Amino acid sequence: MLRLRLTADDLLRVRFATGPAPLLELGMALATLQRDDAVFARWARRTRLPRTALPLLELIPPSAAGPLFVDPVSEGFEDGLDMVLSTPHDRARAELVRTCSPTSLPRRLADRDREAWGALEHALRDAYGVVVGRDEARIRASFDADLAWRRVVTAEQGVGAALAGLYPGSRWDGTDLVVDVPEDSEHAPRGRGLTLMPSVFWTGRPMIGTHTDGSMLLVYPALTPVPLVxxxxxxxxxxxxxxxxxxxxxxxxxxxxxxxxxxxxxxxxxxxxxxxxxxxxxxxxxxxxxxxxxxxxxxxxxxxxxxxxxxx
Missing domain, CATH: 1.10.10.10 (Winged helix-like DNA-binding domain superfamily/Winged helix DNA-binding domain)
Known part of the structure; x- marks a missing residue:
């Protein structure tokens, strides 16, 4: 069970992201490529990662719960890539130890090996071009359609209905938003607010992170994933x-x-x-x-x- 403990201040600061985050969508897409998801089966068959991008699968598992610094929230790809490459050493190492097996790339990145970080840059560039870049128009169409529908729900039924409708099995327990998922976790923005971001490459459980503005980030599956756009x-x-x-x-x-x-x-x-x-x-x-x-x-x-x- 996923529980979001929201205060009145948090509910007053609920907002939708202004656009897709390129590297976040890439991370979700790489995770989905490793999952047995019928919606994405055809898309996965026609998506062939370049050899240079294959090491990314050492960082991003099917659960999408890889190192947070690899798929940051940014408006553009280059901005996001700069954020990845400028990650402080201690933070990168802690994330790699927390989320990855000690295989070649994670170990070398944690040791701040210059060639490994160069390989990471090339892998992200090459994967982005093949996986995300070719579908930019469809990604934007899906993102815009999702937000347009959520705004209608918010206008007609209020923010409570909009939040509860983000994922099947969600409900309110007082001011806590409870989502029925197998894993137990609890998160509290504590007045920082909540930023909602649909992902067009993800059909799994909602994911929690931190937005660049300091608010809690809730990533949820878009109403229509990109293969159906x-x-x-x-x-x-x-x-x-x-x-x-x-x-x-x-x-x-x-x-x-x-x-x-x-x-x-x-x-x-x-x-x-x-x-x-x-x-x-x-x-x-x-x-x-x-x-x-x-x-x-x-x-x-x-x-x-x-x-x-x-x-x-």
């Missing part, structure tokens, strides 16, 4: 709205300006504005002006339509 609008939705308009609605799970819509879809700004106006008239999109820019986002009704008609 379809970045094209569904035929039924396209038939109802028209393919371009359906694509506009699909993109608007996140706020976009009219210019961003036009650029994303390869249409004129005038056409993007017309499509957004039509969707707004149907109650599927909300629009607001911010200075000279006009920003659009799907309404709860639009999100429900997407969720019914589109498997992210």
């Amino acid at each position: 379809d970045t094209e609008p569904p035929d039924a939705l396209a038939a109802l709205l028209g393919r371009t308009r359906a694509a506009v609605l699909s993109i608007l799970v996140e706020h976009r300006t009219t210019s961003e819509l036009a650029l994303k879809l390869g249409i004129s700004v005038a056409s993007a504005s017309t499509h957004a106006k039509t969707l707004r008239g149907a109650g599927l999109v909300a629009t607001r002006r911010e200075g000279k820019a006009v920003r659009h986002v799907a309404t709860p009704l639009g999100l429900r339509l997407l969720r019914q008609g589109l498997t992210f």
